[in-house]
Amino acid sequence: MKNITLDGNALRLMAAHLPESVQQMAEIVGWEATASLIARFGGSCFPVPRGLRPGGDERLSLLLEVLTPAQMQRFMHTFGGESSFVIPKCDHARREWRNRLFIRDLQAAITAGESRRMALSYLCPRYGIGNTSAWKIIREYGLSGGDKRESLH
Incomplete structure (x- = not known):
């Protein structure tokens, strides 16, 4: 991470x-x-x-x-x-925190009018995750269908 x-x-x-x-x-x-x-x-x-x-x-x-x-x-x-x-290193908690920050930033980019793909092109490197992992996180947070209501907390 x-x-x-x-x-x-x-x-x-x-x-x-x-x-x-x-x-x-x-x-x-x-x-x-x-x-x-x-x-x-x-x-x-x-x-x-x-x-x-x-x-x-x-x-x-x-x-x-x-x-x-x-x-x-x-x-x-x-x-x-x-x-x-x-x-403990608390990697599980750090990973969950990273995912929440990633989703928060993705939602902010989409709300600002960016396409999801464009946002992923700079958010994935920022958070050290690959495209496949990003889509998995998006699905886990229920955002794969364009739902923007999921929040950080």
């Missing part, structure tokens, strides 16, 4: 498409901080220190790059000691 990132608001809107662990992180540190954790560490195994050993200092400093000290304390209290904690 071409440069599709989820900020806190987008992540919250995609909650139904997120793993349970991400929803739990958001309850503990908030949506913006969770989005920052995913952007920085998504897809990696991140052993969460309890803060008791000097060896955890490196990880603590990594967490402090994206969390406030208070958020870090709550995060460590909940997940501390888990040696195989994985911060």
Whole structure:
């Protein structure tokens, strides 16, 4: 997916498409901080220190790059000691968000008077999707028959 990132608001809107662990992180540190954790560490195994050993200092400093000290304390209290904690990449949610943005932009182009084919010629590269995938997304959102009522949310 071409440069599709989820900020806190987008992540919250995609909650139904997120793993349970991400929803739990958001309850503990908030949506913006969770989005920052995913952007920085998504897809990696991140052993969460309890803060008791000097060896955890490196990880603590990594967490402090994206969390406030208070958020870090709550995060460590909940997940501390888990040696195989994985911060998900949330590809399913990112893909769904990309599709919603794609449909929003497609609807705007059609409303502005552009043909669907013309809009696809520049929207597909913008969103990093091929023509076949674009038509699949259009069908999934019920827009293949020219219906312009489907909205982003």
